[in-house]
Amino acid sequence: MLLDNISIVLVFAVYLLFMVAIGVLYYRKTENLADYILGGRKLNSWVTALSAQASDMSGWLLLGVPGYAYLSGMESIWLAIGLATGTYLNWKFVAKKLRKYTQTAGDSITIPVYFENRFRDKSHSLRIISSILILIFFLLYTSSGLVAGGKLFNTVFEIPYQQALLIGALVIISYTFLGGFMAVCWTDFSREC
Numbered sequence: 001m002l003l004d005n006i007s008i009v010l011v012f013a014v015y016l017l018f019m020v021a022i023g024v025l026y027y028r029k030t031e032n033l034a035d036y037i038l039g040g041r042k043l044n045s046w047v048t049a050l051s052a053q054a055s056d057m058s059g060w061l062l063l064g065v066p067g068y069a070y071l072s073g074m075e076s077i078w079l080a081i082g083l084a085t086g087t088y089l090n091w092k093f094v095a096k097k098l099r100k101y102t103q104t105a106g107d108s109i110t111i112p113v114y115f116e117n118r119f120r121d122k123s124h125s126l127r128i129i130s131s132i133l134i135l136i137f138f139l140l141y142t143s144s145g146l147v148a149g150g151k152l153f154n155t156v157f158e159i160p161y162q163q164a165l166l167i168g169a170l171v172i173i174s175y176t177f178l179g180g181f182m183a184v185c186w187t188d189f190s191r192e193c
Contacts, residue, residue: 009157016171019187026179026186036180037109041099043185049091051188057083146172 030036069076101118108114111134112127119126149172150165157164175183 005158012157016167018190019171019175020178022186022190023175023178023183026182029182030180034107034109035182039180039182039185041103043182047185047189051185053087054188055184056087 031040034040065076065079068079098114102108102114105114105117108117112130115121115130116124116127121127146165146169149168150161153159153164153168154161159167175187179186
């Protein structure tokens with residue numbers, strides 16, 4: 001039994017090192033801020049779509065939806081239908097236009113800059129307000145994802161929760177800070193495949 005646990009932990013450690021290696025790889029390929037934030041707009045649509053779904057449907061889909069389905073039964077099918085429909089409509093109607101218009105609006109590389117350029121806001125208030133909202137809500141969302149990861153690692157590997165949370169956070173922060181958008185997309189893609 002101990003040998004099985006050691007081999008599982010070793011495989012998991014190799015996987016985490018692989019995630020950090022992806023960050024290092026894209027750190028070396030990053031030449032400017034647009035490369036870091038948008039991958040130089042060179043990422044193919046399949047990797048982008050899978051990464052977006054992996055990021056969007058993270059801990060709440062892994063932990064929350066199965067629990068809801070267990071408690072509510074077949075009525076939870078509406079959740080799956082709604083998620084699939086919303087995702088399709090977003091990619092079909094919003095994503096293409098947003099990509100096109102961010103380039104048209106002064107080659108905006110962030111949503112706050114896009115809003116400022118698109119609506120010609122000289123006061124910078126749109127940029128500031130949208131930045132604050134993004135910071136608040138993504139801080140909450142990211143922390144919930146880290147908590148979910150910590151609980152998952154705690155349950156699967158029997159690592160104490162605080163240590164599991166710290167390990168997960170360090171790995172995710174490392175590859176994100178190192179490689180930016182490309183590292184996040186390719187690590188998400190590798191988890192989905």
